[in-house]
Every structure is written in C-alpha cells, then in structure tokens.
Amino acid sequence: xxxxxxxxxxxxxxxxxxxxxxxxxxxxxxxxxxxxxxxxxxxxxxxxxxxxxxxxxxxxxxxxxxxxxxxxxxxxxxxxxxxxxxxxxxxxxxxxxxxxxxxxxxxxxxxxxxxxxxxxxxxxxxxxxxxxxxxxxxxxxxxxxxxxxxxxxxxxxxxxxxxxxxxxxxxxxxxxxxxxxxxxxxxxxxxxxxxxxxxxxxxxxxxxxxxxxxxxxxxxxxxxxxxxxxxxxxxxxxxxxxxxxxxxxxxxxxxxxxxxxxxxxxxxxxxxxxxxxxxxxxxxxxxxxxxxxxxxxxxxxxxxxxxxxxxxxxxxxxxxxxxxxxxxxxxxxxxxx
Amino acid sequence: xxxxxxxxxxxxxxxxxxxxxxxxxxxxxxxxxxxxxxxxxxxxxxxxxxxxxxxxxxxxxxxxxxxxxxxxxxxxxxxxxxxxxxxxxxxxxxxxxxxxxxxxxxxxxxxxxxxxxxxxxxxxxxxxxxxxxxxxxxxxxxxxxxxxxxxxxxxxxxxxxxxxxxxxxxxxxxxxxxxxxxxxxxxxxxxxxxxxxxxxxxxxxxxxxxxxxxxxxxxxxxxxxxxxxxxxxxxxxxxxxxxxxxxxxxxxxxxxxxxxxxxxxxxxxxxxxxxxxxxxxxxxxxxxxxxxxxxxxxxx
Numbered sequence: 001x002x003x004x005x006x007x008x009x010x011x012x013x014x015x016x017x018x019x020x021x022x023x024x025x026x027x028x029x030x031x032x033x034x035x036x037x038x039x040x041x042x043x044x045x046x047x048x049x050x051x052x053x054x055x056x057x058x059x060x061x062x063x064x065x066x067x068x069x070x071x072x073x074x075x076x077x078x079x080x081x082x083x084x085x086x087x088x089x090x091x092x093x094x095x096x097x098x099x100x101x102x103x104x105x106x107x108x109x110x111x112x113x114x115x116x117x118x119x120x121x122x123x124x125x126x127x128x129x130x131x132x133x134x135x136x137x138x139x140x141x142x143x144x145x146x147x148x149x150x151x152x153x154x155x156x157x158x159x160x161x162x163x164x165x166x167x168x169x170x171x172x173x174x175x176x177x178x179x180x181x182x183x184x185x186x187x188x189x190x191x192x193x194x195x196x197x198x199x200x201x202x203x204x205x206x207x208x209x210x211x212x213x214x215x216x217x218x219x220x221x222x223x224x225x226x227x228x229x230x231x232x233x234x235x236x237x238x239x240x241x242x243x244x245x246x247x248x249x250x251x252x253x254x255x256x257x258x259x260x261x262x263x264x265x266x267x268x269x270x271x272x273x274x275x276x277x278x279x280x281x282x283x284x285x286x287x288x289x290x291x292x293x294x295x296x297x298x299x300x301x302x303x304x305x306x307x308x309x310x311x312x313x314x315x316x317x318x319x320x321x322x323x324x325x326x327x328x329x330x331x332x333x334x335x336x337x
Numbered sequence: 338x339x340x341x342x343x344x345x346x347x348x349x350x351x352x353x354x355x356x357x358x359x360x361x362x363x364x365x366x367x368x369x370x371x372x373x374x375x376x377x378x379x380x381x382x383x384x385x386x387x388x389x390x391x392x393x394x395x396x397x398x399x400x401x402x403x404x405x406x407x408x409x410x411x412x413x414x415x416x417x418x419x420x421x422x423x424x425x426x427x428x429x430x431x432x433x434x435x436x437x438x439x440x441x442x443x444x445x446x447x448x449x450x451x452x453x454x455x456x457x458x459x460x461x462x463x464x465x466x467x468x469x470x471x472x473x474x475x476x477x478x479x480x481x482x483x484x485x486x487x488x489x490x491x492x493x494x495x496x497x498x499x500x501x502x503x504x505x506x507x508x509x510x511x512x513x514x515x516x517x518x519x520x521x522x523x524x525x526x527x528x529x530x531x532x533x534x535x536x537x538x539x540x541x542x543x544x545x546x547x548x549x550x551x552x553x554x555x556x557x558x559x560x561x562x563x564x565x566x567x568x569x570x571x572x573x574x575x576x577x578x579x580x581x582x583x584x585x586x587x588x589x590x591x592x593x594x595x596x597x598x599x600x601x602x603x604x605x606x607x608x609x610x611x612x613x614x615x616x617x618x619x620x621x622x623x624x625x626x627x628x629x630x631x632x633x634x635x636x637x
Contacts, residue, residue, distance in 0.1 A: 146614060270482055277484065277576065311481050
C-alpha cells in the first residue's frame with residue numbers, strides 16, 4: 001500500500017516540474033520587454049533598468065529559471081502591480097472562498113449524478129433514463145456563465161428567493177472568525193446561525209451552477225459503467241443465486257461500476273477548476289478566480305501567473321488523490337504497485 | 338480497436354459509382370437512420386448560413402446605437418430586444434456567428450494539424466518522438482484546461498489569434514493521444530508492411546497508408562471538440578480576453594448583458610447565451626452521431 005502511494009507520488013513529480021517550467025515560460029513570452037511591463041507604464045528608463053536587474057532579466061534564461069524556482073521554494077509569487085500586495089498572501093486569503101464553492105458544487109453534483117446514473121442504468125428506456133440522457137446532453141452544452149446568469153434572473157429577480165449575487169456574505173453580517181476559512185463551517189463554530197444562513201444562501205446558487213455543469217460527465221459515466229457491469233457474469237451469477245436485487249445492485253454492481261467514475265473525476269476537476277473562474281465572475285465571488293480576472297483586465301501579470309500555478313498544483317494534487325483513492329478501492333492496482 | 342479502419346463507406350448498401358453522388362447518397366442514408374443527427378445537421382445548416390450571410394441579411398447594423406431605443410424588450414421590430422446602447426440584439430447575435438464559428442473552426446483545424454500529425458508520428462515511429470509528444474501532452478494535461486488557456490492568452494497578448502492558439506493548445510493532448518493510438522496499431526498492419534516492402538519511404542507510408550486510415554477518427558474528434566472549442570473561446574471573451582467591444586461576439590455580449598440580469602432586462606444576456614448553447618448542442622449531437630457511425634463500439 002505504502003509503496004503504491006510512493007510510486008504515485010513519484011509520478012506526480014514530473015507533472016509538477018512541467019507545470020513550473022510552463023508557468024515560467026509564460027512570463028518570458030510576454031510581448032515586448034518584460035521589465036518595462038513589470039515596471040508599469042509610468043516608469044522611467046532608469047526604473048526599468050533597475051527592475052530588469054532586480055528581476056534578473058539581464059541574466060541567461062537558465063539562470064532566470066533557477067531564480068524563479070528559488071523564489072517559488074520560498075513561497076514568493078511576486079507582487080501585484082495594481083495593489084502592491086504580494087501575490088502569495090492574496091491567493092492564500094482568497095483560496096478558501098474558491099475551495100468552499102468548488103467543493104460544495106462537487107458534492108451537490110455527485111449527490112445528484114450517482115443516483116441518476118444508477119437509476120438510468122437499472123431502468124433502461126424508462127423516463128428516468130431519458131431524463132438522464134437529456135441532463136447529460138444539456139449539461140455539456142450549457143455555458144457555465146450562462147447557467148449562472150439564468151439562475152440569478154430566476155431566483156433573485158423573479159422569485160426573490162436568493163440574495164443579490166454579490167460575494168460570500170450579506171453586508172449586514174460580519175465574517176466569522178477564521179478557523180477553516182470556509183464560512184459554512186466557521187459560522188457554525190462561532191454559533192452564529194444567522195450568518196450561517198446568509199452564507200449558505202449566498203453560496204447555493206453559484207454551487208448549483210457548478211453542479212449543473214459537472215453533473216453531466218459523472219452521470220453519463222455512471223450510467224455507462226453500471227450498464228456494462230450489470231451485463232457481466234458475476235452479476236448474473238449473483239442474481240441466479242437469488243440475492244436481493246438491492247444487494248446485487250449496491251454491493252456487487254455499484255462498487256465495481258465506481259472505478260471508471262473515479263477516473264472521470266480527474267476530467268471533472270479540470271472542468272470544475274476552469275468553470276470556477278467564470279462562476280466567480282458572475283457571482284462577484286471573492287475567490288482566486290475573480291482575483292485573476294481583475295488582474296487580467298488591468299494587464300497585471302504576476303497574479304495571473306500565481307493563479308495559473310496555484311490551480312495547476314492543486315489539480316496535480318487532486319489527480320494524485322484520485323490515483324491513491326483508486327488504489328484503495330481496487331485491490332488489483334495495489335497488487336501491481 | 339481493430340486493425341482495419343471502420344470507415345464510413347461500407348455502411349451504404351449500394352454504392353453509386355461517382356464520388357460526389359456516393360457522398361450524397363451516404364449522407365442521406367445516415368441522416369435517415371438517425372433523427373437526432375438529422376436535426377443537428379439542420380441546425381448546422383442554419384449556423385453556417387448565419388456565419389456566411391449573416392451580415393447581409395440582418396435587419397439592423399450591429400454597431401449602430403440608438404439611445405432612444407435603449408433596453409427595450411423583445412418586440413416585432415426588435416425580435417431579441419435592444420441593448421443598453423439601443424443596438425438590435427438579434428442582428429448582433431446573427432452577425433456574431435461568423436466570428437465565433439471562425440474561432441472554433443480555426444482552432445480545431447490548427448489542433449488537428451498539430452496534435453493529429455504529432456500523434457501519428459509518435460505512434461508510427463515510437464521511441465524518442467513518442468516520448469517527446471507524450472511528455473508535451475502530459476504537461477498540458479497537468480493544467481486545468483481553461484486555466485491554462487487563460488494563462489496563454491494573458492501571456493501571449495490579448496488577441497483573437499491567441500484565443501485560437503490557446504484553444505488549440507489545450508486540446509492538443511486529446512488529438513495526439515487518439516492519433517497515436519490509431520497509428521500505433523496500424524504500423525505493423527498488412528497494408529503498411531506491403532507498402533514498406535515495395536520500397537515506400539516512412540514519410541510516404543505516413544501520408545498515404547496511415548493518415549487516410551486515421552483520418553475518419555480524427556474527424557469525429559474534431560466535431561466532438563468543436564463544441565468545447567466554442568465554449569472555451571466564449572468563456573475567455575466572457576472574462577474580457579480576446580475580442581473587444583463593440584465587436585459582436587456571443588461571450589462578450591453575455592458579459593455585457595450580465596449586469597442587466599439582476600435588474601430584469603434578461604434579453605441582453607439571454608439571447609447570445611442561448612445562441613451559444615444551441616451551437617454547442619448542435620456540434621455535440623453531430624459529434625456523437627458521427628462517432629456512432631465511424632466507431633460504434635465507443636457509443637455510451
């Protein structure tokens with residue numbers, strides 16, 4: 001088991017190195033003189049020269065790369081031009097908001113997609129099978145920002161059920177003391193149930209938007225893999241032995257059908273982390289995605305670079321977790337490892 | 338994966354002799370067999386018509402503002418209503434088709450050339466070529482794709498060309514992998530051995546034996562990724578990258594209309610968003626339909 005985890009860790013290292021190289025190359029690919037770029041439009045010639053020296057642009061590329069990785073190792077992602085704040089601090093402060101949103105979106109989507117896929121596979125041709133097919137086809141075709149806006153129109157403007165799409169908490173409440181950074185958990189720890197309700201009502205629409213988007217691949221894969229497992233010999237044998245249908249489906253079929261679904265989760269995370277940026281923009285969510293978008297608009301590259309790097313590292317780690325989870329669930333992988 | 342390419346032709350029962358007639362016959366057969374694909378095909382024709390002739394048939398100039406008519410709901414004169422500057426949204430949505438379709442098609446063709454050819458070479462030659470292509474694909478896959486596209490456009494410069502390039506790059510691994518797998522199983526196939534024995538060079542074999550056999554599968558891949566390419570490009574312009582206002586483009590129109598969603602002027606963002614959805618839906622259905630024809634075993 002431990003050797004397997006160790007092996008997976010070794011696989012993740014080349015990906016991490018690749019990610020660092022690509023983000024490094026992206027800065028050096030900036031059009032024009034990167035030093036002038038970082039110095040800002042109002043800088044004098046001397047200031048540009050000074051920045052060039054300071055950032056090491058006068059040195060050979062390979063030396064610059066070591067300089068860059070050295071900074072990374074010290075947790076330095078550079079400084080934002082517009083705010084003057086270190087990028088790393090800003091990202092650390094905003095990360096919990098994004099993580100809370102993405103995780104809740106994933107939980108909602110798994111909670112809907114798995115039963116939907118299983119029911120569709122066990123009752124092929126029924127209305128639930130058609131519902132599953134319609135949701136999966138529609139889900140991949142809906143632009144995530146469009147879904148978000150339609151939800152805002154329906155639930156805020158028409159029905160008035162949800163608060164204005166402006167951030168994590170209603171202005172009347174103050175943020176709870178930070179323990180985990182997740183408002184849903186922190187408000188409960190502080191026993192501030194009013195604030196909890198406010199945080200939840202702010203969170204539910206963006207999380208639902210993400211869920212609608214990520215539901216399709218999970219439901220589709222669950223249905224397909226349940227269908228193939230249900231057609232296999234061991235399920236037939238289990239049925240022939242007179243086991244209860246629920247036992248056959250839950251214990252025999254479902255657990256085996258989960259393996260391809262877990263593999264699909266990797267792709268789902270790729271979509272979710274990308275969609276997160278768009279959803280944060282729609283709902284004015286103060287996460288790292290909207291931080292990067294604001295920086296993009298003002299051509300402030302350091303936050304964008306920090307954001308891309310953070311997202312990629314998180315994605316590599318998530319894939320690592322998926323790999324390990326796969327090994328825990330499927331003993332065959334463990335034996336090979 | 339079998340070693341014989343399941344090309345589309347054998348499906349049509351009686352094959353007419355001339356090429357064009359055969360293609361027509363086959364298309365008719367396929368569409369008759371599958372209603373959903375036929376529907377998607379009809380949608381595609383509408384989209385192509387809008388992309389080609391849109392600017393000549395729309396009732397209003399997409400850029401002319403008329404502040405008296407600002408923010409009017411859909412009516413007989415303005416089918417999709419007007420935006421905050423009084424521009425006709427219907428005209429803007431139709432005219433935008435060309436730019437959105439161009440971005441999607443250009444990026445898909447570009448990734449077909451980059452990923453498809455690199456993948457075929459990797460699968461056929463193996464060794465170092467394979468390792469390098471595989472490593473590039475792995476590195477791209479290590480990023481959440483939309484985030485990488487954002488980074489590329491931010492770094493290379495905020496232009497439509499870079500949106501096309503970024504969309505192509507994030508799709509590279511998909512094409513490279515499919516092409517590599519297909520080329521790999523065919524590299525020792527009988528027809529390739531025969532061509533090699535009769536003295537053809539590697540490049541000639543790649544061009545005349547391998548590529549024609551891998552081509553149908555890559556075409557399916559192209560139509561499957563077209564929808565994603567449109568979404569990706571629209572997402573980038575939604576966050577303010579690439580296309581600049583007042584150019585009509587679906588993503589940026591949704592972004593413009595977003596502010597009016599909370600005050601009830603839904604038509605501003607709704608119609609361009611719906612156009613985007615219909616286009617993506619159309620390409621996804623077409624892709625699935627084509628895939629079922631070319632490679633029925635991958636049907637889910």
